[in-house]
Amino acid sequence: MKRRRLPALLVAIVAIAIVAWLRPWASAKRDAPRAASTSTSTSTSTSTSTSTSTSTSTPTSTSTSTSIATAPAKRELASLKWGSGPNEIGRKRQQEGNPEGPMSLAVDPRGATLVLDQVNGRIVRLGADGAPAGTLKVGDGAQDVAVGRDGTVAVLDRLVDKSVTLYGADGRSLGTLSLEGKGITEVGQITGVFVDGDSVFVEREHGQLVRLGDTRGRSGERDEITGRPTRDGTAFISAFLDAGRVVLSATSRATMQHKYTRALAIAGQMRGILLLDSDRYSTVYVAGIGAAADGTEGEWLACVALEDGHVLGVVAVPPNVLPEETFREFAVEDDGGVLHAELGEEGVRYVRYDCR
DSSP, X not given: OHHHHHHHHHHHHHHHHHHXXXXXXXXXXXXXXXXXXXXXXXXXXXXXXXXXXXXXXXXXXXEEOOOOBSSOEEEEEEEEEESSSTTEEOOBOOSSXXXXXOOEEEEOTTSOEEEEEGGGTEEEEEOTTSOEEEEEEOOTTOOXXXXXXXXXXXXXXXXXXOEEEEEXXXXXXXXXXXSOBTTBSOXXXXXXXXXXXXXXXXXXXXXXXEEEEETTSOBXXXXXXXXEEXXXXXXXXXXXXXXXXXXXXXXXXXXXXXXXXXXXXXXXXXXXXXXXXXXXXXXXXXXXXXXXXXXXXXXXXXXXXXXXXXXXXXXXXXXXXXXXXXXXXXXXXXXXXEEEEEEOSSEEEEEEEEOO
């Protein structure tokens, strides 16, 4: 009986040894897909643009965005040669004084682009397809332009007439509003003209806005608001630089309560803000000039959710390196997207970008 049990016992021992030897290999094979899945998830999270908002105990929180689109969605609207003809745009290079190009641009509610060609004393209107669609005569001291929802055009002249001149959608003059007065101690402080509803504002040193009057040319009490009104009618926004970062602040228009102040992760070190505006769908657009993390100089456009200030996306745009003086090189469209004026030795290209 003992002899019969011995072979069976030996077989059982050998079987246990084989199972023990194979088990680590089986375990490794089961774990391999899980490790691959973890690796893939980490890689995707790193390479995909994220919009995670991290609040801190201080009033300023940081919105992080880890990638910049290297092939942004863009489309050329128009390309105009330097000159004074109907399909050209003015440039002035003189021995004394700063060289000038087109000072500003704006997009009206119908999608037409208004280019302030003060060198030639006019505003050039480009249709939604980019084709020239007429001109409007203005003074050569004009520096900025804005368009209201009803098509009213406001033209800022800080240095010659020291006023905002208003034109109807048909080009007819509607009157002027003086810059000098309550809220403006020096016209050189003015950093832009804005139309909100039937109100016309000028901005004082990238901060408060002073209401000059209405779009009919009637002067007002020159009340002030805390920032630029958003096109959806819900907030006032402002921006400033802090240690190379662009900081966005928003205030509720209905309650006048502070919503947030948030540092935006756009690129490396910013040294200037070139754009702060919004579309009517509650997206804020911020553009800055500075250096990327690798030291490369450039310009970057960021799309930001108005509700909480998180970054939706960032695209790089070609920087303007010519010496021509400009007042505004970006314009936001009502339905979203941004038009950028790109100056070159042959002329100006107007290119649409989208960072949403």
